[in-house]
Amino acid sequence: MNKKTFTLGIFGGGQLGKFLVQSAKKLNIRTFVFTDSIDSPAIYHSDDFIISNYKNKKKLDFFIKNIDLATFEFENIPFQTLDYVEKKITVSPKPSIIRILQDRLKEKNFLNSIGIKTTEFYYLKKVNKRKINNSFFPAFVKTTRFGYDGKGQIFFKDKKNFLKYSFKNNEYIIEKLVNFKKEISIVISRNKSKTVAFDAFENLHKHQILQKSKIPANISRKLNNEAKEISKKIIDKLNYIGTMCVEFFVTKENKLLVNEIAPRVHNSGHLTLNAYNVSQFENHIRAVCNLKLKKPKRIYQATMYNILGFDIEKYRSKNITKNEFFYDYGKKEIKDKRKMGHLTKII
Numbered sequence: 001m002n003k004k005t006f007t008l009g010i011f012g013g014g015q016l017g018k019f020l021v022q023s024a025k026k027l028n029i030r031t032f033v034f035t036d037s038i039d040s041p042a043i044y045h046s047d048d049f050i051i052s053n054y055k056n057k058k059k060l061d062f063f064i065k066n067i068d069l070a071t072f073e074f075e076n077i078p079f080q081t082l083d084y085v086e087k088k089i090t091v092s093p094k095p096s097i098i099r100i101l102q103d104r105l106k107e108k109n110f111l112n113s114i115g116i117k118t119t120e121f122y123y124l125k126k127v128n129k130r131k132i133n134n135s136f137f138p139a140f141v142k143t144t145r146f147g148y149d150g151k152g153q154i155f156f157k158d159k160k161n162f163l164k165y166s167f168k169n170n171e172y173i174i175e176k177l178v179n180f181k182k183e184i185s186i187v188i189s190r191n192k193s194k195t196v197a198f199d200a201f202e203n204l205h206k207h208q209i210l211q212k213s214k215i216p217a218n219i220s221r222k223l224n225n226e227a228k229e230i231s232k233k234i235i236d237k238l239n240y241i242g243t244m245c246v247e248f249f250v251t252k253e254n255k256l257l258v259n260e261i262a263p264r265v266h267n268s269g270h271l272t273l274n275a276y277n278v279s280q281f282e283n284h285i286r287a288v289c290n291l292k293l294k295k296p297k298r299i300y301q302a303t304m305y306n307i308l309g310f311d312i313e314k315y316r317s318k319n320i321t322k323n324e325f326f327y328d329y330g331k332k333e334i335k336d337k338r339k340m341g342h343l344t345k346i347i
C-alpha cells in the first residue's frame with residue numbers, strides 16, 4: 001500500500017466499522033481495517049484490510065506501518081494488542097481508558113469516585129454471598145469483562161437461587177435490578193479542544209438486546225440536559241478523545257443512574273445517520289483525527305429498529321417507503337439474535 005494520504009486504522013470489522021469507514025471516505029480519509037473475522041461488513045468498504053488473529057505481531061506490524069493513527073469499533077480488543085500498537089502509534093481513545101471501561105467493576109468505581117450514581121452492586125470476590133440482604137434481589141450477576149447484549153449475565157429472582165448457583169470464578173459483580181421508567185443514552189464526542197453531544201435517545205431493550213431507539217426521547221428538557229452534563233463530566237475526566245455512549249436508567253423518581261459506558265460509537269446512535277446534520281460516526285472520525293467537530297442539529301424525529309437473526313430475510317423483500325432507511329449489514333452468516341441490519345423511520 002502506498003502511504004500517500006492520511007490513513008486511519010480501525011480494529012474491528014462489524015457494522016460500526018462499516019459506518020466509520022463510510023464516514024471517513026466522505027472526509028477523504030483512507031481506512032485500513034484489522035479484523036479477526038472473515039464475515040466482516042467493513043472490509044468491503046475500506047481501502048485495505050487484514051483478517052487475522054488480533055495478537056499476530058507480524059500482521060500488527062504491517063498494519064502499524066501503513067496507518068497514521070488507530071481507533072476501534074468495539075472495546076473487547078485484547079489489552080496486549082492495544083498496548084503493542086500504542087507503543088508505536090497513537091491509539092484513540094487511549095488504551096488506558098479502555099482498561100477502565102472494559103471492566104464493569106473499574107467503570108462503576110470510577111463513576112462513583114467522581115460523584116456519578118450507578119446501580120447498587122457488589123464485587124462477588126469481595127463479599128460474603130450469604131451476607132447479601134434478601135432485599136437486594138431480584139438482581140443480575142454480570143461478568144466484569146467481555147459482556148454485551150446480555151451475554152455474561154444471569155438473572156436471579158431471589159437469594160435462594162443465587163446461593164445455589166456455582167460460579168466459575170469470582171470475576172462477577174451482582175447488581176440490583178432497577179425498576180426503571182425508561183432507558184436513555186447520550187452519544188458524545190470530544191477532540192482536543194471541544195465536546196459535542198446528541199440529545200438523549202430513548203431505548204427499548206428486549207432480553208437485554210436493544211430493540212429500538214427513538215428521538216426525541218420522551219423526557220423533560222431538564223433531564224435531557226442533566227444526562228448531557230453527566231456525560232460531559234465523564235468524557236472530560238477521562239480526557240477521552242473520540243465518541244462514547246453513556247447509557248442511563250431513568251428511575252421512577254426521575255433520577256439518572258449510569259448503567260454503562262460504551263467507549264465507541266453505539267447502536268442507539270444509528271439514527272443519527274438519517275435524522276441529524278452529522279452522524280455519530282462522522283463525529284468519531286473528526287474527533288480522533290482532530291478535525292472540527294460538528295454540533296449536532298436534529299432534522300427529523302426518528303425511530304430505529306434493530307433487525308436480528310432471520311428477520312433480515314423479511315426486510316430484504318419488504319417495500320421500503322421514502323421515509324424509511326433500510327440498512328442490510330451484508331453479513332454472510334445469519335445467526336439467531338445476531339444484528340443483521342436496522343431500519344430507521346423518520347417523521
Ligand code: AMP
Binds near residue numbers: 119140149205209259
Ligand atoms: P447491559 O449489558 O448491562 O447494558 O444490560 C443490557 C440491558 O439489560 C440493559 O439495557 C437493561 O435493559 C437490562 N438491565 C441490565 N442491568 C439491569 C439492572 N440492574 N436493572 C434493570 N435492567 C437491567
